Amino acid sequence: MEERIVAHESSLPFRALPAAALRGRGPVQLARGALTTVAGVAAASRLIDELRPAAVLGTGGYVCVPLFLAARARGVPTMVYLPDVVPGLAVRLLSRIATLTAVNVEDALPRLGLRPGQTRALVTGYPVRGELFGQDRAACRRAFGLDGELPVAIVYGGSRGARSVNRAVEALLPDLLEHCAIIHVCGREGDVSWLRASSERLPDRLQVRYKLYEYLESGERSMVAAFGAADLAICRSGASTLAELPAAGLPAVLVPYPYVHQDENADYLVRRGAAVKVADAAMLGAGRPNEGALFREVVRLLDDKHERQRMAEQSRALARPDAAQSLAGALLGLAARSGG
Numbered sequence: 001m002e003e004r005i006v007a008h009e010s011s012l013p014f015r016a017l018p019a020a021a022l023r024g025r026g027p028v029q030l031a032r033g034a035l036t037t038v039a040g041v042a043a044a045s046r047l048i049d050e051l052r053p054a055a056v057l058g059t060g061g062y063v064c065v066p067l068f069l070a071a072r073a074r075g076v077p078t079m080v081y082l083p084d085v086v087p088g089l090a091v092r093l094l095s096r097i098a099t100l101t102a103v104n105v106e107d108a109l110p111r112l113g114l115r116p117g118q119t120r121a122l123v124t125g126y127p128v129r130g131e132l133f134g135q136d137r138a139a140c141r142r143a144f145g146l147d148g149e150l151p152v153a154i155v156y157g158g159s160r161g162a163r164s165v166n167r168a169v170e171a172l173l174p175d176l177l178e179h180c181a182i183i184h185v186c187g188r189e190g191d192v193s194w195l196r197a198s199s200e201r202l203p204d205r206l207q208v209r210y211k212l213y214e215y216l217e218s219g220e221r222s223m224v225a226a227f228g229a230a231d232l233a234i235c236r237s238g239a240s241t242l243a244e245l246p247a248a249g250l251p252a253v254l255v256p257y258p259y260v261h262q263d264e265n266a267d268y269l270v271r272r273g274a275a276v277k278v279a280d281a282a283m284l285g286a287g288r289p290n291e292g293a294l295f296r297e298v299v300r301l302l303d304d305k306h307e308r309q310r311m312a313e314q315s316r317a318l319a320r321p322d323a324a325q326s327l328a329g330a331l332l333g334l335a336a337r338s339g340g
Helices: 002-009 027-051 062-074 089-097 106-112 137-143 163-176 191-199 223-229 241-248 262-271 293-303 305-316 323-337
Strands: 056-058 078-082 100-103 121-123 152-156 181-185 210-213 232-235 252-254 275-277
Touching (some): 056 062, 062 089, 078 089, 078 323, 089 106, 100 106, 100 323, 152 223, 163 232, 163 293, 191 210, 223 241, 241 305, 252 262, 262 275, 293 305
Parallel strands (some): 056 078, 078 100, 100 121, 152 181, 252 275
């Protein structure tokens, strides 16, 4: 996936290295993973000898382990970046061998055994597109064919979507659309067909309030414009939400994906008054869908403009518009120290 994205978005060269996870595997898979990692370190060493990098940046995950081991052996300074609140096993390992550890939010530092102010620790924020800041709300709404004063909710779950969120929104469509317009970015896993079929059964006056997309590319009708058009987000709580929602000044109802550490990301925003959290299993409850926690929280915020404004201000206060510059500056600093 990364190779395709790099080719589409830039002219940067892409070089892949062998890597494998070493946790939660049986003995056979563990042995194969260890051999793959050894092969990855050898390949990374050859790549370092060829390119002679002045510094290396890694964003975590087991794919970075061979490169960081090879860089350490070659004396190349490294920086690992943690976008989430909770580090995985690979980031904890990489942080121990990296020259510098950068994190999105300060709450992550104790989980890595680090403290604010340490020379090998840095809080940078999460890089986001500059266009997310200070958008023209009316222009963004016009891009999606929305007008008037009806609140707008954006529902999204990443490029692949979030099926349980999509199912919950489908069940709630007639009720939600009485309170707001919806920009729904459902992902590319085939959910668009049954969501469209459900929307086509709605009365015409509600159908025009529902804007359904698999994915939003760049251009006038983009994900950035969708953020600018919205008054409320309904989404997962991956690492990017810690930056995108504050950049857009957007309050949110967060539904953490239950099998990774998204709860801690959500809690970071909830504790600061920028979001509320609904458990994935509790979205629709045990009775009628519109009696469940998701509908209750969404409608409460849609109907309370002052609360939304307060949450938007709290969210905006967390924004770090200089995050990309901070990361780039730290990496260039490492390169300068190595003579690169």
